[in-house]
Amino acid sequence: MSRNPATPVLELDPAVVRRARSLARKAAAPVVKLAQRHTTVSVERATLRLAGLAGADHERVPWVNHLVDAVRDQVGLEHGVTTPVWDALMRGEAEDVTVLAQKAASGSVQFRMPQGRDALAARRAATRAVGTGLKRIDTARRTRDRLIARLGDPAQQPWIYLIVATGDIHEDIPQAQAAAREGADVIAVIRSTGQSLLDYVPEGATREGFAGTYATQENFRLMRAALDDVSKELGRYIRLTNYASGLCMPEIAALAGMERLDMMLNDSMYGILFRDINPVRTFVDQRFSRQVHARAGIIINTGEDNYLTTADAVEAAHTVTVSQLLNERFAKEAGLEDWQLGLGHAFEINPEIPDSFRLELAHALLARQLFPDAPLKWMPPTKHMTGDVFRGYLLDGFFNLAGAMTGQGILLVGMMTEAVVTPFLSDRDLALQNVRYVLNAAGGLREDFHPPRDGFIQNRARQVLSEAVELLERIVEDSDPAGDVPLLAAIADGTFGLMKRPADGGKGLDGVVERADDYDNPAITALDAWEPPTSAPTAPRRTGTTKGGAR
């Protein structure tokens, strides 16, 4: 929308930008190969979920976990879970996949790896079954497109993103609806802390979470339905966000696609660095989940803001750029389009340092200009919110201003009570007033804002970009005694966020399996072959139908 059609404002050297992208491609390529050589328990479980296997036993252990464990025990997962499962169904071990999982849980199913014609038949049957889930995802995408066409997108940019998190889905729903009525365009239901390390997806509607609400299929469905109601009431499609991260990233992605979630937090390295999840597990899970997101028309949000909460936002500015470039590369490889890349960054520079706001503008503009067609997710200050709520309110105002001046796509609303309490009703109202004031007063300022040639902002942006290129050069040259691919070696020696994560460490490693030659996964086959529809869906993007509003 509001991109000034005239010259870009930063005058970056196009050769340096090209160099940065080609280095990111070079760093990502061997990791993609690695992902294509492995599968994980969660990828296999996600595949079964696409084939319609849902529900859990009386101890709330999902049937997908039982079935994958049983197949793994008997024939291993290196061939993929579907071939032995549909072979067992064709041999009449059970009438459907749910009953099969129940029987397998009690140990009364014999699995085998079929050969020849049996194998072909099992694969065909599995492809049909998994196809129903993929069709459901396609239908959800069409439904979203239709609702957006009918109800419309937010009038202004950036889109206003608000978090609800009570732990109880039935409390979340009225809060989310109220937030939408107050002006939120995107509702994120933050997850219960600790869910990222659960190696299963909880079942059903949940009423008890810690600092968040569990991501479950039923919770997804309930919240999406509630937001559909409020969307109709408001005449504006309200988007729903959740988290495809942690050990169950692929399964959550599949559930999100089927239940028509609209945005998913999905970072390429966040789980490795901040949750100590095994790097190989993460990259395998991530590729699958991004392929699902691509097909589902989901906008991903990446987690670069997190780097700045642990490292210094000035010194580590280039690590954000590097991560954005890597996230972009992994996303494109998985089939995501530019409009689906909510690349993250944050307003986290210490407000005590001189020119902190100018530095923020430089960094935000750099991201804007490097990724002109990506929506960009703009995250509010957290690290320097001290408990002085008055000062925090001012800082959030500057954050909003930077977002408006630099054309960010998705603005996560900052709370002045950040780091004090979970936001009061009034905190949220005040925060939205803050956003509205700034967008009303200065939403069009981008048109007038042209940092002078070779001035402070241009120079700073160029400096960050060149530091990013240097870091990428070090990453693609990195090596370690274990002979890991360079990016994994770099992660192992603490290149990102100062955290050292070796490729053979971390949680979830035992769920990683090297694929055999006869590995088959009908979901991956279909996703690899999938092409995005030609009619582009909507996102907060630079061109298209979202003109107007605060502009």
Place this chain on the structure above:
Amino acid sequence: MTGPIIRPYGDTTGDGMVQVSFTLPIPHDKRAEGAALQLAKKMGMDPALLVHAKPIGPDFTFFVVYGSVTHLVNLDEVEVVERAYPLLSAKEVNLEIKRRLRRKLVVVGACIGTDAHTVGIDAILNIKGFAGEKGLEYYREIKVVNLGAQVLVPDLVARARAERADAVLVSQVVTQKDAHIHNTTQMSAAFREAYPAGRVPILVAGGPRFEEGSAARLGVDQIFGRGTTPGEVASYLVHEISERKARAA
């Protein structure tokens, strides 16, 4: 200032002026404003001045109230938990460790339970530190093993034993339904079970929600709250090491 009795200061000594803001779950009308003033009065604000009232949706109203509180503050009745140990510089800490232990002091740190927020433990342990003070990694005589977030208690105990930890630091930042208390008691119980009596490492819990003086109840040796600096933690550890040595001798 004279005497132990004081009142809040707005713009004149003794005016007692304070401001509060709150939300009442009723629609905005005259009655709601009256209700806000009634609350202010019950809070000791008299006279109270309703300076702002704004509806938040159809069912709530937000208020800002200024007023003079009738309460007096008696400084003689204020209780402060004084730090029971001297604050040392990094150099002094290193020297003390060398003198007392003749080896490095081993500190194992983690966020336990479901808490994924490492800002607290990182502020204390990472070389980067907090509030301009370098973290414990910076201390030449301290070996830091930072296990990061969402560490399971058995893993923490195992690692502490393997590293022959002198001290274990756990952080609990985000907490709900008293999870920080459960996690910490579970952690201290696990250490008491795993170590012979009197050999348990110094157990330290940190986080914004811990109450001062609750260390004994939680089974830990020390609690640190919001704003604690690495230097305070290092000074405490050195102090506790010498106390323990003295007790053992």
